Amino acid sequence: MTTPSNxxxxxxxxxxxxxxxxxxxPKITHALNNLTLDVYEKEAFGLLGLNGAGKTTAIKIILGFLAPTAGSVQVLGGKISDREVRNQIGYLSELPYFSRQHTGRELLEYFGSLHGLSGSKLHRRVDEVLELVRMSKASREKVSGYxxxxxQxxxxxxxxxxxxKLLICDEPMSGLDPVGYKExxxxxxxxxxxxxxxFLNTHIMDEVERVCDRIGILHGGQLREVASVSDILQSSVHVDYWVDVDSQDASRLAGTPFQKSIAENGGVQITGSSLSETLNLLNQRQVKTKGLRPLSSVMEAYFLKSIAGQSSTESGRASK
Ligand SMILES: Nc1ncnc2c1ncn2[C@@H]1O[C@H](COP(=O)(O)OP(=O)(O)O)[C@@H](O)[C@H]1O
Ligand SMILES: [Mg+2]
Structure with a gap:
């Protein structure tokens, strides 16, 4: 099998x-169904999907932990069974487990030694990595207190x-608080x-927007599409908005679908596609808008549209 070198x-x-x-x-689950996907060198790729979409299964096959029923995978131009290839891959599992009585530094020293590092080379690399993952300060504390x-x-x-060269992470952001998330x-x-x-698996859209170059959407084991994040952010996907309005103004909107929500909730939810139309109507009826906020990110709206089967981009597109 030949593959492009990038x-x-x-x-x-x-x-x-x-x-x-x-x-x-017998119970048969088709966790992945004819998945074809390329990830380029040096890109950040996010595989998105709901729970059960098949994301972890894909990662386990890429890493050689699971054998596929059909199909093939090449990693860094070779086979995952090849030690050379495996040595160039880092992996963070969905639920990593570490011995709790050791310090973070001790753990990294241990993993470094598994990579053949020792002496000053090992210490230098451990210091570098601790710095990179913002753990230098806590490195001599026991993992049990982390x-x-x-x-993570x-x-x-x-x-x-x-x-x-390749870092594969399964749900790296799940369960983190906003600070952990940003770090x-x-x-x-x-x-x-x-x-x-x-290569990240995730169901958290915000992460994807800021980190990934491209995303793939997996649903029920099938790849719905691959698209570049910048294309998605510029796409015409509409997010829903919430418009805050004084509930006393509800009477000015008699005969419209907005009257009830404004009277009861002091605002109304509108779809992005009817945003300007609705704002015009409020203006005409002399209803002052007190605030306007999107109810989801563009990425989230895009994802939901895609899994509902109405995406605007070509299916399976792999442009960068
Ligand atoms: N070891 C397994 N045995 C049987 N079914 C499994 C196993 N692992 C995963 N599945 C099923 O395969 C589907 C995909 O699971 P998974 O790859 O874990 O999805 P995700 O990571 O996207 O949540 C789910 O329906 C799940 O229940
Ligand atoms: Mg999973």
Whole structure:
């Protein structure tokens, strides 16, 4: 199989069927269905999908933890069974587990030694990684006292210790508080600048907007589409808005669908496509708008539209 040299991950016709249950009552789950996807070197790619979409299954197959039912995967131009290839990959699992009685530094030293580092080289690399994942200060504290965000950052640290070309993270932001969230996002942005290829699975849209170059939307094991984040942000997908209006003004809107909501809730939800029309109507009836805020991000609206099967971009497009 030949692949263009600038592909970090080359997935072709990948399917995975899980068979569980008993022989007399088998349960078959088509977790992935004919997934074809390319991830370029040095890009940040986000695979989006609801729970059960097949994201973790895809990652496990890419990493060689699971065998596919059909299809093939090439990683960094080779096979995942090849040690050379595996040494260039860092991985943060969905629920990383670390020994709690060690310090963060000790853990990174251990993982560094697994990569063949020792002595001053090991210490230098551990210091570098601790800095990168914003854990230098807490590095001599025991893992048992770490917050969820700190655990995730040490998790990223262990994945980075061997200077991987490709970093694969399964739901790296889930369960983080806003501070942990921002720190994680900044780490990804730094890694991108350093030229690391990122492959993230996530259901958190905000992360995707700020970190990823392209996204793929997986739904029920099928890739709905691949699109560039900048195209999506400039697309004509409409988000819903909430308009704050004084509830006393409700009577001015008699005969419109807005009267009830304004009287009861002091505002009204409108779709983006009818935004200017609605604002004009409020203006005509001399109703003052006190505020206007989007109810979701463009990315979220795009995702929801895509899984509902009404996306505006070509299906399976792979433009950068
Ligand atoms: N080991 C397994 N055995 C049986 N079914 C599984 C197994 N792992 C995942 N599944 C099923 O495959 C589908 C995809 O799961 P998963 O890849 O974990 O999705 P995601 O990571 O997007 O939440 C789900 O329906 C899930 O229940
Ligand atoms: Mg998962």
């Amino acid at each position: 592909l970090a991950i080359h997935i072709k016709g990948l399917s995975k069927t899980y068979k569980t249950g008993f022989w007399f009552k 917050s969820k965000g700190m655990l 950052r040490i998790g990223i640290g262990q994945a980075l210790i061997g200077k991987p 994680m996002r900044d780490i990804f942005i730094d890694l991108k600048k350093m030229g690391t290829t990122l």
